[in-house]
Amino acid sequence: MTAATITQSTGAAHTRIMGVGAMRPERVVTNDEVCTWIDSSDQWIRERSGIATRRFARPEQTVVDLALPACQDALAMAGVSPSDIDAVVVSTVTWYLQTPSAAAVLAERLGATPAAAFDLSAxxxxxxxxxxxxxxxxxxxxxxxxxxxxxxxxSDFTDLRDRKTAFLFGDGAGAVVVGPSDRPGIGPTLWGSDGAQADVISQTEPWTAMRSEDGRTISGDWPSLAMAGQTVFRWAVWQMAPVAQKAMDAAGVRASDLAAFIPHQANVRIIDAMVKQLGLPPDLPVARDIEHMGNTSAASVPLAMERMLSDGTAPHGGLALLIGFGAGLVYAAQVVELP
Ligand SMILES: CC(C)(COP(=O)(O)OP(=O)(O)OC[C@H]1O[C@@H](n2cnc3c(N)ncnc32)[C@H](O)[C@@H]1OP(=O)(O)O)[C@@H](O)C(=O)NCCC(=O)NCCS
Structure with a gap:
C-alpha cells in the first residue's frame, strides 16, 4: 500500500493591506485632568512623553465595541464584505474575559461568521x-x-494614582484588511522576544493572587499595568532601531524609498531617537499620533496609519516602515505598502 500524501494548500503569491479604519473614543482626557489624579504638570507630561491628550472609552464600552466601527471602516475602504473575511485576528491585552475571545464575539457582530477568530497577545x-x-x-x-x-x-487596567503610568495610556482601535495582491505589498516580518525582561512591563498581580481563601471571592487591589519606564525607554531606543533597519533590508527597501515611518507610539522621544538612529530623511513623514492619543498599545500603529492617510501626511500606495515593541518583551517590524 502506498502512503497517502497530504494535499497542501497554496495561496496568493503576494499580499497587501487593502483598507484601514480607526475608532477614537469621544472622551478627550487632557493633561490638566490627569494632573487632578497625580502630582504632575502639563509641561512635564508634554516634555517627557510628547502627550497632550488621550482618549478614554465609556465605562460600559468593551474592546469589541471599540473594534467594531474600526473594522467596518477598514472593510468599506477595502471593498470587502464581512462574509468574505476568512479570519479575524484581534491583537489586544485588555479584553475583559479570559474566554471567549474578543475575536469570536467580534466576528459574529460583524457578520463574518464562520471566519476563524482568535486573539493575539503581543x-x-x-x-x-x-x-x-x-x-x-x-x-x-x-x-x-x-x-x-x-x-x-x-483605561480599565491603568492605576490612575500611579504617576509613572497614569498619564501614558489611552483607548482606541485600528483595523486593516489583509488580502491577495498582484505585487508584494507586505515585506518580511522581523520579530522576536526577550522573556528575560518579562518583569519590566507587566500586570501588577496575577488574577489568581486576587482569590480569597474561600476560592470564590476576590480580594486585594485591582490589577494594573506597572512599568520600569527608564529600562523600557533604553531598550526601545537602542534595540529597536536595528530591528527596523533589518525589516527594511529584508524588504530590499532603503530609507529614501519610504513615504512614512509609523512606529509604535510609546513616547515621542523614543520616536525621535529611532528616526535619528535610522538616519531617516529629515522630510520623511513620521507618525506622532501619541500627542493626541497617548500610548494605545496594539492600536497605536493602525490608528497612526489611519490618521496619516486621512489628513494627507502619508500618500496612499506609499511605502511605510512599521514597528511595534512592548511588554514581553516582544517586537515586530515590516515594510508595507499603504492602502
Ligand atoms: C515613563 C517615562 C515617560 C518617564 O520619563 P523619564 O524621563 O524616564 O522619567 P523618570 O522616571 O526618569 O523620572 C524623572 C523625574 O521625573 C519625576 N516624575 C516621574 N513621573 C512624573 C510625573 N508623572 N510627573 C512629574 N514628574 C514625574 C521623577 O520622580 C523623577 O524626578 P527626580 O529626577 O527628581 O527623581 C519614560 O520612561 C518612558 O516613556 N518610558 C518608556 C515607556 C514605554 O515605552 N512604555 C510602553 C512600552 S510599549
Whole structure:
C-alpha cells in the first residue's frame, strides 16, 4: 500500500493591506485632568512623553465595541464584505474575559461568521504581529482575506494614582484588511522576544493572587499595568532601531524609498531617537499620533496609519516602515505598502 500524501494548500503569491479604519473614543482626557489624579504638570507630561491628550472609552464600552466601527471602516475602504473575511485576528491585552475571545464575539457582530477568530497577545507589538501572520496566512492559502485589529481599553487596567503610568495610556482601535495582491505589498516580518525582561512591563498581580481563601471571592487591589519606564525607554531606543533597519533590508527597501515611518507610539522621544538612529530623511513623514492619543498599545500603529492617510501626511500606495515593541518583551517590524 502506498502512503497517502497530504494535499497542501497554496495561496496568493503576494499580499497587501487593502483598507484601514480607526475608532477614537469621544472622551478627550487632557493633561490638566490627569494632573487632578497625580502630582504632575502639563509641561512635564508634554516634555517627557510628547502627550497632550488621550482618549478614554465609556465605562460600559468593551474592546469589541471599540473594534467594531474600526473594522467596518477598514472593510468599506477595502471593498470587502464581512462574509468574505476568512479570519479575524484581534491583537489586544485588555479584553475583559479570559474566554471567549474578543475575536469570536467580534466576528459574529460583524457578520463574518464562520471566519476563524482568535486573539493575539503581543502587547504593543500585537498589530505588527497580526499583519505578519495575516500576510503569511494569505500566502499559504489558509485564508484569502484577514481582518487584523489592534484594540485596547487601557483605561480599565491603568492605576490612575500611579504617576509613572497614569498619564501614558489611552483607548482606541485600528483595523486593516489583509488580502491577495498582484505585487508584494507586505515585506518580511522581523520579530522576536526577550522573556528575560518579562518583569519590566507587566500586570501588577496575577488574577489568581486576587482569590480569597474561600476560592470564590476576590480580594486585594485591582490589577494594573506597572512599568520600569527608564529600562523600557533604553531598550526601545537602542534595540529597536536595528530591528527596523533589518525589516527594511529584508524588504530590499532603503530609507529614501519610504513615504512614512509609523512606529509604535510609546513616547515621542523614543520616536525621535529611532528616526535619528535610522538616519531617516529629515522630510520623511513620521507618525506622532501619541500627542493626541497617548500610548494605545496594539492600536497605536493602525490608528497612526489611519490618521496619516486621512489628513494627507502619508500618500496612499506609499511605502511605510512599521514597528511595534512592548511588554514581553516582544517586537515586530515590516515594510508595507499603504492602502
Ligand atoms: C515613563 C517615562 C515617560 C518617564 O520619563 P523619564 O524621563 O524616564 O522619567 P523618570 O522616571 O526618569 O523620572 C524623572 C523625574 O521625573 C519625576 N516624575 C516621574 N513621573 C512624573 C510625573 N508623572 N510627573 C512629574 N514628574 C514625574 C521623577 O520622580 C523623577 O524626578 P527626580 O529626577 O527628581 O527623581 C519614560 O520612561 C518612558 O516613556 N518610558 C518608556 C515607556 C514605554 O515605552 N512604555 C510602553 C512600552 S510599549
Amino acid at each position: 502587547a504593543c507589538a500585537g498589530f505588527c504581529h497580526g499583519v505578519g501572520l495575516a500576510s503569511d496566512m494569505v500566502r499559504a492559502g489558509s485564508a484569502r482575506h484577514v481582518l487584523v485589529v489592534g484594540v485596547e481599553k487601557l
